[in-house]
Amino acid sequence: xxxxxxxxxxxxxxxxxxxxxxxxxxxxxxxxxxxxxxxxxxxxxxxxxxxxxxxxxxxxxxxxxxxxxxxxxxxxxxxxxxxxxxxxxxxxxxxxxxxxxxxxxxxxxxxxxxxxxxxxxxxxxxxxxxxxxxxxxxxxxxxxxxxxxxxxxxxxxxxxxxxxxxxxxxxxxxxxxxxxxxxxxxxxxxxxxxxxxxxxxxxxxxxxxx
Amino acid sequence: xxxxxxxxxxxxxxxxxxxxxxxxxxxxxxxxxxxxxxxxxxxxxxxxxxxxxxxxxxxxxxxxxxxxxxxxxxxxxxxxxxxxxxxxxxxxxxxxxxx
Numbered sequence: 021x022x023x024x025x026x027x028x029x030x031x032x033x034x035x036x037x038x039x040x041x042x043x044x045x046x047x048x049x050x051x052x053x054x055x056x057x058x059x060x061x062x063x064x065x066x067x068x069x070x071x072x073x074x075x076x077x078x079x080x081x082x083x084x085x086x087x088x089x090x091x092x093x094x095x096x097x098x099x100x101x102x103x104x105x106x107x108x109x110x111x112x113x114x115x116x117x118x119x120x121x122x123x124x125x126x127x128x129x130x131x132x133x134x135x136x137x138x139x140x141x142x143x144x145x146x147x148x149x150x151x152x153x154x155x156x157x158x159x160x161x162x163x164x165x166x167x168x169x170x171x172x173x174x175x176x177x178x179x180x181x182x183x184x185x186x187x188x189x190x191x192x193x194x195x196x197x198x199x200x201x202x203x204x205x206x207x208x209x210x211x212x213x214x215x216x217x218x219x220x221x222x223x224x225x226x227x228x229x230x
Numbered sequence: 231x232x233x234x235x236x237x238x239x240x241x242x243x244x245x246x247x248x249x250x251x252x253x254x255x256x257x258x259x260x261x262x263x264x265x266x267x268x269x270x271x272x273x274x275x276x277x278x279x280x281x282x283x284x285x286x287x288x289x290x291x292x293x294x295x296x297x298x299x300x301x302x303x304x305x306x307x308x309x310x311x312x313x314x315x316x317x318x319x320x321x322x323x324x325x326x327x328x329x
Contacts, residue, residue: 027321030248034318037252041260041268124267128260 044133044179046118046125049228052186052220054109059212062102063205069094070205106212117228133178140171161204165194165211180227186219238324239317241286246271246279251314254289254306261303280304288313 039045073091118125144167148160172187190211197207242248249269253260260268266276283289288310294301306314 024325027324030245031318031321031325033245034248034252037249037268038256041253041264042256127267128257128264 040123040129041127042129042178044127044129046114046121046123047179047183047223048113048117049220049222049224049226050113050117051110052216052223054113054220055106056213056216056218056220058102058106058109059216060209060214062098062105063209063213066095066098067205069098129178133175136178137171137175140167140174143167144171158201158204159198161208162194162197162201164208165190165197168211169194180223182223182226183219186215189215189219238320239313241283241288242314242317244279246275247283250276250279250283250304251288251306251310254304255311255314259292259303259305261301265304283310 069091115125144163147167148163151157151159151163169187169190172183172190174187176182176184176187193207193211193215197204200207242251246269250265253265253268262276262280265280266273269276280289280291284291287307290305290307292303292305294303
């Protein structure tokens with residue numbers, strides 16, 4: 021009887037060690053929620069800006085003079101701030117979790133996760149910048165969603181596997197958005213905002229609830 | 231029926247060695263410091279277990295340098311992979327056998 025229990029403990033230990041040594045398991049659900057909230061806030065600000073310009077409350081003369089550059093500039097800054105905010109808050113909650121679980125944050129598993137996420141995102145970023153240079157603004161939001169989705173699917177091998185489903189969600193939204201151009205901001209808010217929050221809540225409920 | 235305990239490998243009869251083997255099975259190679267952090271044990275303790283596994287041909291050792299610091303990495307050998315899989319199967323059989 022006790023040998024039976026010992027075997028079970030051994031197998032559990034083996035599984036735990038395999039996961040800890042190959043996957044980055046401290047990713048917190050709260051990080052997802054925080055990133056989602058930042059994305060929604062960013063989308064809201066961008067929406068306000070666009071409406072303000074379109075309605076003409078924001079010095080329409082300047083917009084015409086500069087051929088839309090001023091609006092793009094402002095949107096670019098909103099996007100950058102959103103990204104920085106999301107990244108810092110996501111990092112913060114994951115840092116807390118790794119402290120709490122006493123698992124190291126900077127192992128080789130982390131480095132592997134980092135590269136496998138960054139490569140699709142960096143390629144996507146270059147691609148999107150070039151698309152904007154060529155004036156293809158309609159496909160910017162779908163491209164963001166698609167490349168991010170691919171990054172998540174790729175990353176799922178190196179962290180909690182469930183992130184794969186978040187990736188599938190982003191991919192579906194991104195592809196749908198290709199045929200609903202002009203609603204990019206809504207798709208964007210849905211993917212980066214709502215999906216992140218839903219994913220974060222599920223993960224938090226599953227792994228971190230006390 | 232064959233007694234499954236016979237298939238349990240004495241070499242893996244320790245939590246630390248199970249941990250080392252688990253990490254090496256799912257990674258191409260792991261260096262000394264990462265193993266130490268993963269298992270949360272002292273240098274000497276880890277080194278003695280690694281030595282035992284190495285001497286039995288279970289793991290392969292590669293010594294290298296990063297700058298001036300030594301960087302020793304460990305990987306599982308063909309023999310080790312087979313032996314560890316058998317060990318896991320034996321553990322599984324023991325659980326199933328008593329149900």
